[in-house]
Amino acid sequence: MKQTPNFLTCPSVPSLPPxxxxxxxxxxxxxxxxxxxxxxxxxxxxxxxxxxxxPRLQTPEPRTPNPEPxxxxxxxxxxxxILVLLATAFFLLMPAIALGRAxxxxxxxxxxxxxxxxxxxxxxxxxxxxxxxVAQTAVESISSALQGVxxxxxTPFIGTxxxxxxxxxxxxxxxxxxxxxxxxxxxxxxxxxxxxxQAIEDVGVQVASNRGWNDLTKNEKRxxxxxxxxxLPKIRLARxxxxxxxxxxxxxxxxxxLPFMATALRPLSENLPIIRRAMDQxxxxxxxxxxxxxxxxxxxxxVVLQNSDEMRPAGGFIGSIASVxxxxxxxxDFRFYDVYNIDNPVSGVWKEVPPxxxxxxxxxxxxFMRDANWSPDFVExxxxxxxxxxxxxxxxxxxxxxxxxxxLEPGFFKELLHLIGxxxxxxxxxxxxxxxxxxxxxxxxxxxxxxxxLEDRKAIMGELGAExxxxxxxxxxxxxxxxxxxxxxxxxxxxVMVYSxxxxxxxxxxxxGWSGRAKATTCDxxxxxxxxxxxxxxxxKMVKSVNYELDARDVQNPTAKxxxxxxxxxxxxxxxxTRYRSYTRVxxxxxxxxxxxxxxxxxxxxxxxGKFVPGKVDVMKELGKTVYGAFWAIEPGKVGSLTFTYALxxxxxxxxxxxxxxxDWPKQPGADSTExxxxxxxxxxVKSANPSEPESxxxxxxxxxxxxxxxxxxxxxxx
Numbered sequence: 010m011k012q013t014p015n016f017l018t019c020p021s022v023p024s025l026p027p028x029x030x031x032x033x034x035x036x037x038x039x040x041x042x043x044x045x046x047x048x049x050x051x052x053x054x055x056x057x058x059x060x061x062x063x064p065r066l067q068t069p070e071p072r073t074p075n076p077e078p079x080x081x082x083x084x085x086x087x088x089x090x091i092l093v094l095l096a097t098a099f100f101l102l103m104p105a106i107a108l109g110r111a112x113x114x115x116x117x118x119x120x121x122x123x124x125x126x127x128x129x130x131x132x133x134x135x136x137x138x139x140x141x142x143v144a145q146t147a148v149e150s151i152s153s154a155l156q157g158v159x160x161x162x163x164t165p166f167i168g169t170x171x172x173x174x175x176x177x178x179x180x181x182x183x184x185x186x187x188x189x190x191x192x193x194x195x196x197x198x199x200x201x202x203x204x205x206x207q208a209i210e211d212v213g214v215q216v217a218s219n220r221g222w223n224d225l226t227k228n229e230k231r232x233x234x235x236x237x238x239x240x241l242p243k244i245r246l247a248r249x250x251x252x253x254x255x256x257x258x259x260x261x262x263x264x265x266x267l268p269f270m271a272t273a274l275r276p277l278s279e280n281l282p283i284i285r286r287a288m289d290q291x292x293x294x295x296x297x298x299x300x301x302x303x304x305x306x307x308x309x310x311x312v313v314l315q316n317s318d319e320m321r322p323a324g325g326f327i328g329s330i331a332s333v334x335x336x337x338x339x340x341x342d343f344r345f346y347d348v349y350n351i352d353n354p355v356s357g358v359w360k361e362v363p364p365x366x367x368x369x370x371x372x373x374x375x376x377f378m379r380d381a382n383w384s385p386d387f388v389e390x391x392x393x394x395x396x397x398x399x400x401x402x403x404x405x406x407x408x409x410x411x412x413x414x415x416x417l418e419p420g421f422f423k424e425l426l427h428l429i430g431x432x433x434x435x436x437x438x439x440x441x442x443x444x445x446x447x448x449x450x451x452x453x454x455x456x457x458x459x460x461x462x463l464e465d466r467k468a469i470m471g472e473l474g475a476e477x478x479x480x481x482x483x484x485x486x487x488x489x490x491x492x493x494x495x496x497x498x499x500x501x502x503x504x505v506m507v508y509s510x511x512x513x514x515x516x517x518x519x520x521x522g523w524s525g526r527a528k529a530t531t532c533d534x535x536x537x538x539x540x541x542x543x544x545x546x547x548x549x550k551m552v553k554s555v556n557y558e559l560d561a562r563d564v565q566n567p568t569a570k571x572x573x574x575x576x577x578x579x580x581x582x583x584x585x586x587t588r589y590r591s592y593t594r595v596x597x598x599x600x601x602x603x604x605x606x607x608x609x610x611x612x613x614x615x616x617x618x619g620k621f622v623p624g625k626v627d628v629m630k631e632l633g634k635t636v637y638g639a640f641w642a643i644e645p646g647k648v649g650s651l652t653f654t655y656a657l658x659x660x661x662x663x664x665x666x667x668x669x670x671x672x673d674w675p676k677q678p679g680a681d682s683t684e685x686x687x688x689x690x691x692x693x694x695v696k697s698a699n700p701s702e703p704e705s706x707x708x709x710x711x712x713x714x715x716x717x718x719x720x721x722x723x724x725x726x727x728x
Contacts (some may be wrong), residue, residue, distance in 0.1 A: 222482040361397070588644050614642065
């Protein structure tokens, strides 16, 4: 039987043994064939010597597989490769496009910010605001474009960069939104100034830098005040926008801002707090001064001059007054009076009953206008002064009905003279240093030497007032901001206080703390009010300090101790200075319980034969507070102390239980040089405090602070 070849084990062509004497090398043979093909047909022309010497055996043609399956396989591979390449291109192209879009948007943002910076430098805030919006849109496009990177956002390296860029873009968008608001505010302020200037020019008012208030006609003053009044809503809106924008700016992490953006906005961010402080002063001044200046309707004011060298609860003793009528910033009437020329003519018929300490320590049976500022709450005292003024004048058949009261302390005149310079009156030069000395001498002693009657002894004060007004109204416009700054400080320090019968105006004054109204009790409270009773001008020679100590280690039973340490530096008794005599009241949180007191006196040593005779402590309720009052006196060259120890009410315990303590300490008007010292023993270590302690005192459970009473003070601590 013929055997069929196995193609898996046998070659298709049988192997032949090599010829004798020859080494047959298949590889060499193949190589020769390749070489022959390279040599062209030379072997064909001259014949193959090997084939002649050794004839080849003819072998059958090998079988070849069907080529169709291999072609299909190659076709599929080609399409797979194409699809892979297309997919790769797709996945790479989309991120590339996204990054390209982001780069273009970043370039647009940069260009817009460059234009913004140029607009800012030129003061074109509206155009700068428009560029801020363009830059914001471009920055937002960066974040939007980066969404197109797809799954690359989740890869370790590329994804980190993409997410970081998106975070920066988000911060940039928020920043530019704030910048847009800021620039709109700047544009609004610029527009308000331009419109105000235009309104002034429309009525023919040219307030050059060297022109003063006196240089304006009454009609010009009215139009100027009207323009300011009309601009107030815009200015208030601008102030509110600045508040919001400043808060947003502060909240932005500065280290995450794009460098070119931070560079472009740095000038604005540095100036913004300065602008805010300026508006903080100017807006409330305009809100109050415009109506006070008699616009749109004229006003009449009772001006009281309170001498803090002779302290009374709401300021100094009222020795002189003036009646002033003002219409659109122009004084139409100015009348000056010695207060005794108001009180004395009605002394026989005036029956107002005085407070008991006044009656006892002054020996008076009636309560006159000169003593009417008995409450440390100036609003309450001013309304009483105004009531007495109207009724006392009515008894003299005079029809007077002022719209409010303006109180002025000596500190205001000293600062004013420092600003405007000295003035000359009756051959004397009155400056910030000599003003009170000369004035008190002239009205107490000098008038006698000059042969001036008792009723006319204070006429010089009217001359001083007229000269001061003349110099103030002659100040050039370039100095008006200095005057407004002085007035703002005087209002804050209670050297100037205002009371108005107009409820809206009074509310504005109260909100700004310019009316001297008593503060509400938030947590703990301390307010000392001295009343000089027959001690001449001795307050001007007193060195006063007040120590407040609170033991709050037991939160449920806090106890406080306030000690007044006063030194009378008078070396001899004369027409101006003598022993110190005061009825002093201390206002503490309502519900406080007095434990003990030291230093109260029945009278001064002259009255009690040189012996210290203890006096009683009056416990009262006034102005929503518990009040401890006592009389005490200090001889010339001596030091005296008055102490009250008391338990604080549950309201303070509730405050302490929240690990938060606050002490409000208002200033008594006129008490410019009083020193106050606070020491609080806390239940645990103090974490933070305002005002802060020196670093050397950190880390314990005691809070200590020291301050003067130039203005109202507040102390707080958390533990």
